[in-house]
Each structure stands twice: as C-alpha cells, then as structure tokens.
Amino acid sequence: MPRMVTLILGNRDDIEEMSNSSSVVLTTVLKLIDKYDLYGQVAYPKHHKQSEVPDIYRLAAKTKGVFINPALVEPFGLTLIEAAAYGLPVVATKNGGPVDILKALNNGLLVDPHDQKAIADALLKLVADKNLWTECRKNGLKNIHRFSWPEHCRNYLSHVEHCRNRHPTSRLEITPIPEEPMSDSLKDVEDLSLRFSIEGDPKLNGELDAATRQRN
Numbered sequence: 530m531p532r533m534v535t536l537i538l539g540n541r542d543d544i545e546e547m548s549n550s551s552s553v554v555l556t557t558v559l560k561l562i563d564k565y566d567l568y569g570q571v572a573y574p575k576h577h578k579q580s581e582v583p584d585i586y587r588l589a590a591k592t593k594g595v596f597i598n599p600a601l602v603e604p605f606g607l608t609l610i611e612a613a614a615y616g617l618p619v620v621a622t623k624n625g626g627p628v629d630i631l632k633a634l635n636n637g638l639l640v641d642p643h644d645q646k647a648i649a650d651a652l653l654k655l656v657a658d659k660n661l662w663t664e665c666r667k668n669g670l671k672n673i674h675r676f677s678w679p680e681h682c683r684n685y686l687s688h689v690e691h692c693r694n695r696h697p698t699s700r701l702e703i704t705p706i707p708e709e710p711m712s713d714s715l716k717d718v719e720d721l722s723l724r725f726s727i728e729g730d731p732k733l734n735g736e737l738d739a740a741t742r743q744r745n
Contacts, residue, residue, distance in 0.1 A: 533594075533656070537573040538585065586615035593662060595620055595655045598627065599642045606630050609637075610676050613669030618662055620651045633676070636669030 537558065544552050555573075562571050577585070589596060589612075596612035597620040605626035612619050619637035621627035631637055638651040655662050674680055 535571045540576050590617040616666045618665035634672045636665040
C-alpha cells in the first residue's frame, strides 16, 4: 500500500487557550504521532483559509484519499456534501445528518464513532478497494445535485402543491352562538366597575354620569 498522509484540519487556538476537552484530544493525537513515529505522515495545520478548502478536497480526491467525519453527533454534515462535490468518498458518523446524506448520495460508509476498529476498517476498505472507491466517487458526483438550491426549491414546491391538492376527509362545523342582550344586573356591574376605575377624578365622573343619562 502506498504511503499515506493524514490531514487533521480545523482552525484552533493555542493549545494552552483551548478548552480542556479539546486540548486533551489534541495532546493525545500528538502523543500518538510521537509514539508511532508518524512524523511526515500526519499534518495538523493550526489554521487554513476558506479559499484553500477547494484545493484540499481536490488534492485528497486526486490522490485517491478519503474524507472522514467521525463526530459523536453531527446535526447535518455540510463537509460531507462538500467532499462529494469534489468526488471524494467519505466515512461518517452514523449519528445524525450523515445518515440521510449518505442515503441520498451513496458515496461512503457509516460508522459508530465510538468503535475505533470499525473506523479503521471502513477507511482501509475504501482505500484498498479501488472499485469501491471509484463507485463512491461516481455516486457522489452523480447525486450531489440533490443538495443544490434548485433541487431544494423543486422539492419544496412539490410538497406545497401536494398539500394544496389534498381533500379534507372531515370538516368541523361550528354553529355560531347568537349574542344575547346584556341583562340589567350585568349593566349594573359594568357601571359600578367604571365608577370604581375613575373614582377620585370629578371631571371623569361627571362625563360618565352624562354618558349614563344619555344612554338611559
């Protein structure tokens, strides 16, 4: 098997300024690189520009690489769609959005992010099986249009049209209740409430009395 280079990408702070959990993960990676003498085979740049991302995907696809997103939970997985757009097969967590993405694109393998052996086996399977790698690449390029804005709009309008054409199976009839004239007792309560609300203001009391006499 040809020599491989692993890219660990992400924009991060200094190790001392990272959160405790993040710094522990990165420190563990650095120790593993040192333990197994993987210098020159693992690259972990501290920062990368957004303009460099397309070239990174192209390089990985050109060298028959694989993109992996082993997040414990991934709400959606935009990077998986980006990888597919450049013909790069993927290995992704089975928890969250990648399940639907790979179902639509059929361009990679799902794994349990807690199972290290399963992750390693999936990566080796895609790298070693050239036919599988090529099939995943072709599927990604062929199906990526399903995540385009035009396709999204077509699906949305199709669902709206479907809802418009549906006929209701039942209708709830509501019979209006005629309004009854206010009883004398309720009128007295209303007048009393108004008088209490403006008590202490002679001007308003006078206006209220005039309005009451006019109504009667």
